Amino acid sequence: MKIHPSIFVSPKGEQILDFGQNMVGFCKFICREERGGQIHLQYGEVLQQECFYNGNYRSAKAEYNYTSDGCIKEVEPFFTFYGFRYVKVSGISKIDPKDFTGVVLYSDLQQTLQVSTDHVKLNRLMQNSLWGQRGNFIDIPTDCPQRDERLGWTADAQVFVNTACYHMDCYSFYKKYLNDLRYDQKVHYEGDIPMYSPSLKKAAGSGGAVWADAGTIIPWNLYQAYGDKRLLDENYSMMKEYTDTVITVDKKDGNHHIITSGFTYGDWLAQDGVCPQALLGGTDENFIKSIYYKNSLDLTAKAAKVLRKKEDERYYSSLSNQVRKAILREYFTPVGKLAVDTQTAYVLSLYYQVFIDKNKVIEGLKARLKKDLYRIKSGFTGTPLMLPVLFENGMDEEAYRILFNEEFPGWLYAVNLGATTIWERWNSMLPDGRVNGINMNSFNHYAYGSVCEAIYKYIAGLKFTKAGCKCALIAPKLNYRLKHMKLAFESPLGTYQIEWFIQEDGVFQMDVMIPYGATAKVILPNHKDKRIDELTSGEYHYCYMPVIDYHHPFSESSIVLDLLSNKEANRVFRERLPRIYAMVTGEDEEFLAMDLIAFGYHKMFGTSLDEIAEAGKALRVIKV
Structure with a gap:
């Protein structure tokens, strides 16, 4: 695949090629310089104040130097690739963009999905996820392709596997990656799974929950995608040995079936940590570790059932049930409420079917989302499972509201800022276009692109x-x-x-x-x-004709967030209920998740229920 650039001159006088897409590969060019001419290419993902920038690459130079021999020829680098949208060119006085070509590199995987909607920004999000996969599927599933890292992080690989297998035929690609995992497990980690693989001869630490669980999740999900029992059988030993290492940890912890020791990144880069830029989220790490312990027991038992290993199936299923009971004792109240009040905790409980009373967990998640103003607070652990959980449990409206949110934090926030791939952080870039820190900030990080699984599975259907x-x-x-x-x-x-x-x-x-x-x-x-x-x-x-009218969704029962996000509903709200509108659009955001009817019961808003009912009539006639 090849992309041809446009060119512009920055306020600093830099000559910059814009390829219009954050891509992975290299820039080749026709050299017309005299002998001894020095040409310098520098690669970057985003601009800052309309000038070249790649400070988020950390120590990676991301450059190419060429000395002309005086012959007109096409020049391209070998044995390297870059992650970039922009290329700053030095050493050529007058640049013709037709002399430059962006060459896109990725493992040669057949694209298996064609998808489109009537929503331009949702289409862009799905393309961003696909481009993130292209850029990070070069021999191994890297977390990011541009900075001084490019490692096969195991959590990223496992949370994205289902989306990846919609987008492309990933059978051979993931089979090779499982071979890498198995080699590391046998040679360097004594049954455990590293945080990234290849581990560079044990340079990586043990993965811990969610990351190391790639050793059970990827083999099982590949079996679901392709139905190949042989591949499942080839990787059964890896699944079993990894699960056995967690069982050993459990025994060392006192055999209480709650994992309290060992490392995990937890709900990495969630928005409910000690501050918005915190690396670790707010969900109890032992809860996460114990939930994933149970899941690996479940998946190993399921694999054993498919492979007719009845003794293993009974053993892992029995132990999974014991772990489930332990989690219920430790993290749920006697009446069934989940004691860990975070989005991710509720999502894990529902996704992995660990609860006393399912309805109470659903009620807890609904309440948590409302308190959070339907803004996603989860990180690498909770986010990929959020929309599947909402759709599976009758919370379609909440799922759509979160997916179509255009403010930070949300997927379309990045689209509105011009993203052409998925970002590492919800706020990798601030609304004014400034890069939000350079220590941990990639603009091509496919993990959050896993949301597309829910789009294809539940929205397309x-x-x-x-x-x-x-x-x-x-x-x-x-x-x-x-x-x-x-x-x-x-x-x-x-x-x-x-x-x-x-x-x-x-x-x-x-x-x-x-x-x-x-x-x-x-x-x-x-x-x-x-x-x-x-x-x-x-x-x-x-x-x-369906029983629901999808063209007239608004009424006095609509919540403020939904009204404000529609131009015509916003106008009716502002004109019919000006006092309420002034309060909810001010600095205090606590009213954004309320429906209009609720305002009629509070004298402080100075609006009667009759006035709200009249506004409701005006809202009902709005056609979308």
Whole structure:
């Protein structure tokens, strides 16, 4: 893949090539300089005050020097690559951008997904995730491709594996990475898994929870994606030996089945730490370690069942049940409330099915999200699982609200600031365009791009329920924020296609194609008869009026955040309820998660319920 740049001169007089996309590879050029001419290329991801910048690369020089021999020739570097969007060129007095070409490098993996929507920013987010995968899938899944690191961090690899396998055929790529993990495990880590692999001959520390759990999560998820029992069998020893190392830690901790020792990065780079720039999140690390201990026991037991290792299945399943009971005793109140009040804790509880009363955990998550004004506070551990948990547990509105949030912290915040890949931090760049610190700040860090799994699985509606994509659940989750989505996925069995519309008259239309040898259950969203179809291969068409009006979503029951985010609803709110509007748009943000009706019960707002009801009538006629 090749990209041709434009050129501009910075306020400092720098000649800078702009390739329009944060990419990984190199810049080749036609050299026309006289013999002895010195050409210097410097690579960077972002600009600062419209000038060249790569301070976030830390000690990486990210440069290329060439001395001309006087012959006109095409020049390119060998044995290296760069992460960049911009190239500063020195040594050429008059630059012709046609002489320069950006060469994109990534492992040669077939793209298996084509997807689009009617929402430009969501399309850009999905492209950013794909470009992040391209740039970081060069032989190993690196965390970032540009600074003095480029390491195969295990947590990044495992949280992204499902999204990666939608985007591309990653079977061979991840198989090779599992070989790297297994080599490190056997040669350097005595059954444990390092924080990155290749470990550079044990330069890496032990991964700890979430990171080391790549040793069980990736093999199992690859089996789910491709249905290859042989690959699962090849990696079963790694799964078993890693899980056994955690069992050993448990025994050393007193065999209480709560992991209290050892290292973990926890909910890395979450927004609920001691400060917004904190590296560690606020979720109890022992809770995270114990949850992932249980999950690795579960996955090893599931793998044993597939491979018909009945004794192992019984052993790991039994121990998993004991760990579950221990977590419930330690972290839940007798009536079933989760005692760790963070977004990530609730998400882990629901995702990994560890709770006394599921409804109480759902209520706790709803309350936590409302307190956090529906702004995502989770980090590397909680974020990839957030939207799947919300969609799986009937919180579709919360999932859409978080996904489509355009303020910090959120995925579209970066899109609004011109991101063309996924960032390492929610606030890698400040709203005024300044880089927010250089110590830990990559603008091509694919982990948070794992959100696309939920977009494809729940919004497009293609969720696989049997290994190897043999059976799908097609059940799009609709919302007024999106009116059209089209997805085509090349599975191991063939192509699945889903395209749905919410038409101008409110009618829902969906076309589905299922490949030969596959089956699907189709749950039609908000059908008046709650229709469910069991289908075999073929093409199918649906058209009906849903019971929910997706063109008129606003009323007095809408929360302030939703009203403010829509131009027309914002206007009605401002004109009909000026006193409330003035208060909620001031410095105090605590009212943003309230619905309008709630304001009528507080005298301090000076507005009656009748006035709010009249505003509701005006809101109901707004068509989106």
